[in-house]
Amino acid sequence: MGLIVIKFGGSSLSTTDKIKNAAKRIISLKNEGKQVVVVVSAMGKTTDQLLELAGQITDSPEKREMDMLLATGEQVSISLLSMALSEMGAPAVSFTGWQAGIVTEKIHSNARIVDVKIDQLRERLNEGKIIVAAGFQGVTEDGEITTLGRGGSDTTAVALAAALGAERCLICTDVTGVFTSDPRYVPQARKLPSISYDEMLELANLGAGVLHPRAVEFAKNYRVPLEVRSSTENEEGTVIEEEASMEKNLVVRGVAFEKDMTRLTIFGLKNEMTGLSAVFSELANNQIDVDIIIQSQTDGNKTNLSFSIKNKDRQAAVKVLENQKDTIGFDSIEYEAGLAKVSIVGSGMISNPGVAAQMFQVLADKNIQIKMVSTSEIKVSAVINEDKMTEAAQILHEAFNLGAVVENF
Amino acid sequence: MGLIVIKFGGSSLSTTDKIKNAAKRIISLKNEGKQVVVVVSAMGKTTDQLLELAGQITDSPEKREMDMLLATGEQVSISLLSMALSEMGAPAVSFTGWQAGIVTEKIHSNARIVDVKIDQLRERLNEGKIIVAAGFQGVTEDGEITTLGRGGSDTTAVALAAALGAERCLICTDVTGVFTSDPRYVPQARKLPSISYDEMLELANLGAGVLHPRAVEFAKNYRVPLEVRSSTENEEGTVIEEEASMEKNLVVRGVAFEKDMTRLTIFGLKNEMTGLSAVFSELANNQIDVDIIIQSQTDGNKTNLSFSIKNKDRQAAVKVLENQKDTIGFDSIEYEAGLAKVSIVGSGMISNPGVAAQMFQVLADKNIQIKMVSTSEIKVSAVINEDKMTEAAQILHEAFNLGAVVENF
Known part of the structure; x- marks a missing residue:
């Protein structure tokens, strides 16, 4: 049975109605006969609100405590999304970063993933459950909560896809895919059906904010096929893979x-x-x-x-x-x-x-x-x-x- | 060196200013030469807000996911209070329930504590750190997050005090102690300097909401001296201990x-x-x-x-x-x-x-x-x-x- 990892960002989960919409998308994947692992960010403005609270207390919070604080954001998302899935008849189970086995370096606020221990996830997947895992966060071997820095949830999704041998990692976002240029400035810009890891890396580094470079690099290293698509509209997105199979005759992408x-x-x-x-x-x-x-x-x-x-x-x-x-x-x-x-x-x-x-x-x-x-x-x-x-x-x-x-x- | 466990409820932590006040109280204890373990509840109305979110999604949330959701409340409190303590020059380190070694039964929403693994806490205490632990939550042997039900943070405080051999467990709350009756109805009511565990148990069961009966029972079983006192005013509260040493001539307490x-x-x-x-x-x-x-x-x-x-x-x-x-x-x-x-x-x-x-x-x-x-x-x-x-x-x-x-x- 094929396994899909699907990631939703904070703006796709900013209200309980949006969470329910995400649940519908996930269930339609499940109904295609896939095993599904969902990775989520914190709801909408949650992270900003938590930063605001910390700012009222200190200008220089310790990074360890900041990670402890921010990690609550995704924990709220995973529980609510799991509730929504179960409510719609699709049994789901939530996992924090540490429960999902996302092991990182001993560095706070910007840790890199060093290992993914998938036993627990496998067990629940085999029971037919949908897994809802917290993005952006992990745990050190000593049991300290860490976060992965900017683009962290994308990285979690790619890491889980790599560890579980997923057939694809879907990144659901505000845009419908990767474009030849920013349509707000270049009206002729159009969505690319596919693009290579290296091209995506360059575009990401150049500020095409669809994907974080670190996640793209991770996907490239582990050969995880990525797809960027809209979190609300049901249309094909852009596939990022080793060789962009189409449009080979185009020199510039x-x-x-x-x-x-x-x-x-x-x-x-x-x-x-x-x-x-x-x-x-x-x-x-x-x-x-x-x-x-x-x-x-x-x-x-x-x-x-x-x-x-x-x-x-x-x-x-x-x-x-x-x-x-x-x-x-x-x-x-x-x-x-x-x-x-x-x-x-x-x-x-x-x-x-x-x-x-x-x-x-x-x-x-x-x-x-x-x-x-x-x-x-x-x-x-x-x-x-x-x-x-x-x-x-x-x-x-x-x-x-x-x-x-x-x-x- | 004596060790004190001190617990603050949600209303004592409802704003960042109140968190700073709590930090001052804790530092004054530390300055008396005590090792200090702080146990906190979720900030003010946080739990209600989380319940509201869950209610927008389902009328019958799974208890496992509800525990996952609610446990974020105390995690926010521990990180903010640790930041406040460090900001004031008192190094502190936060612990979630699972990090603090609070092991519970495999029951969601109303689990009982079955073990407290104190190695990590001892290590940090010996480094001179103030421990800030999340109340109300624990973890099963399988790594599932649980909550302890009503009065859970009091129970966490008593359990940590028992496990660490604390000389006293201070419960800081809205009232200044245990009264002979409710002063809103009985103007002559006065604060009791001390009361026995059994008497407190009866009063707690009769709705004198100062302490949860379960916490009192735990304290009685492990002979943990409890003291209920005001979270804001610096006056002596009511000590709950085996034999209420004073006022023995009073038949009714x-x-x-x-x-x-x-x-x-x-x-x-x-x-x-x-x-x-x-x-x-x-x-x-x-x-x-x-x-x-x-x-x-x-x-x-x-x-x-x-x-x-x-x-x-x-x-x-x-x-x-x-x-x-x-x-x-x-x-x-x-x-x-x-x-x-x-x-x-x-x-x-x-x-x-x-x-x-x-x-x-x-x-x-x-x-x-x-x-x-x-x-x-x-x-x-x-x-x-x-x-x-x-x-x-x-x-x-x-x-x-x-x-x-x-x-x-």
């Missing part, structure tokens, strides 16, 4: 973009060797994420260093670096805010070296100036002025023929 | 009372042997609690049977019995609503056989008619008209000299 970026440039960095690590250690210690990094030689002794950060981190970044100006050793800092990053993603690029050049040409044709560039094997990103972002996304979407529906073959 | 009672009488019950058990089985199967029972012989073949129930159960009780009239075998049913029960409690009664007679005389002097009577070794209860309840409580309080402060000797 998606266009992603991100606003609110700043380019920061350090002029006259004295020592390339120690300077680089000093700069990025300082920023990392202050929780400032750096995206694209470009280093350019100016003369024999000094270099200029540019990197992109979020607009919101700009003040802190400048302050942190100015404070260490003598230690790091540089001449001056300049920045340019109001930038955006536009990226094209597709595993076909590996065998098509002209893709980046084509992208730059398309942008140049519209007089869109490129400020920074970053590439990987299956991705090209360009930093441009924010007011050109939507236009750039649209023309790239068109230039790489992403709006066209391609026949399966 | 308290006056309790209860409103909203109905007396139901079955006339002409045909067969005393089968009839009695048939009546009370029917009522028990329909969740109708029976209090005082009086059986009176009328002639050789038939008996009359009177018993007291809650007003709210009257309709159901009459219907249940009328439906089984032929099976049980009786002539008719009558009832009298609008009654109340007044009780006097005191272990001194054992050696003072005239106490019941004195009680009846006091009531008779005021023309208060007694409808039913029930006695135990340390209690006498009389059922009277509800409109005489307050008067009866006051005159009994006065007649047995309960308002007088007695010197310790």
Whole structure:
């Protein structure tokens, strides 16, 4: 008998009516003759409410206690959803993270799963029960409650699918699948029937918030076929698997973009060797994420260093670096805010070296100036002025023929 | 080093400000050089909110899932209180029921504690940490989450105190201690400095809601000295221990009372042997609690049977019995609503056989008619008209000299 893992996020469970709707979806899967394991997040705004309570008590809660607090959110969801399933005639049994055997590292607030002990789950599945497991949470070997950080429930679902040998892991969410681009900006964007793990990883890292990169990576490592689909509408979603079997002739699979970026440039960095690590250690210690990094030689002794950060981190970044100006050793800092990053993603690029050049040409044709560039094997990103972002996304979407529906073959 | 277990109920933790106040109380205990284990209930109305959510999903939730749901309430409390303690400089660590080693029977919603595994707690106590443990919840040997039913957090506190050999178990609550009677009805009522387990048991069973009878029984069995005191005011409460050392000369220790009672009488019950058990089985199967029972012989073949129930159960009780009239075998049913029960409690009664007679005389002097009577070794209860309840409580309080402060000797 085939086994399906199906995951519902918090917004799909924000009211008891939505929980009942999720129960109906689950029962229809069960009625197809599948064994079903459901993974759930905390209901709607529960996590925010718990954070608010903690905030009233302390600005610096211990991570262990925060995990203890937040883990209650999914525990409420699993019990209510199990009640809804049983009420509709489908016997279900809820499992917290520790009961489901989700064993993690001894790290609070951002633990990685190290083992999944499935005996209890198997036993209940064999009794014909639907399993409703808490996402986002686990337990250390010592019995301490941990949480998995952002995207944690997706990771739980993939981990359970891998451990139980599920035929598919369904991620039910607000959107109906993975799109060639964000339809709010690119009206021609359409849903992809399938995409490879690597492409999805790049898109996820580029902020296409459908799936957390960690969950995609887990799925890739364990070869778990994923499907992203709508939690409310009953239409096919996007399948993420090793080789996206369809649309092989498409070199580029998606266009992603991100606003609110700043380019920061350090002029006259004295020592390339120690300077680089000093700069990025300082920023990392202050929780400032750096995206694209470009280093350019100016003369024999000094270099200029540019990197992109979020607009919101700009003040802190400048302050942190100015404070260490003598230690790091540089001449001056300049920045340019109001930038955006536009990226094209597709595993076909590996065998098509002209893709980046084509992208730059398309942008140049519209007089869109490129400020920074970053590439990987299956991705090209360009930093441009924010007011050109939507236009750039649209023309790239068109230039790489992403709006066209391609026949399966 | 002495160890104290201190328990806070939900109303003492209903806001984050109250949680901070509780933290201050705990730290002052710690500063007296004690090891401290705190047991907490769910915050204020949390349990009601969770019940409301479940009620939106089903009228008949499975008990297992209800336990799963309700157990989140205390988990929120333990994490927030631990944060508050750490924020104030007192390192604390939270424990769910299963982490604290509270092992129960395999019964949901009303499990009894069968074992307490204290290794983890001892280890953390020896590190100098304050333990904050979730009340009301436990775990079966199979790893199923259970709850302990009403008064469960009190029972958790007493069980931990017994297992850890605590020198005292403090129950912090809305009232400042155990009173000779309810001060809202009997203005002369005063706080008792001490009371015996048995007396407290009778008072608790009579509805003096300070402590749950189960917790008192547990404390009695394991000789755990209990103290009931205010969660906000720093004054001495009432100590419950084997021999109430003070006020030995007082025969009666308290006056309790209860409103909203109905007396139901079955006339002409045909067969005393089968009839009695048939009546009370029917009522028990329909969740109708029976209090005082009086059986009176009328002639050789038939008996009359009177018993007291809650007003709210009257309709159901009459219907249940009328439906089984032929099976049980009786002539008719009558009832009298609008009654109340007044009780006097005191272990001194054992050696003072005239106490019941004195009680009846006091009531008779005021023309208060007694409808039913029930006695135990340390209690006498009389059922009277509800409109005489307050008067009866006051005159009994006065007649047995309960308002007088007695010197310790």
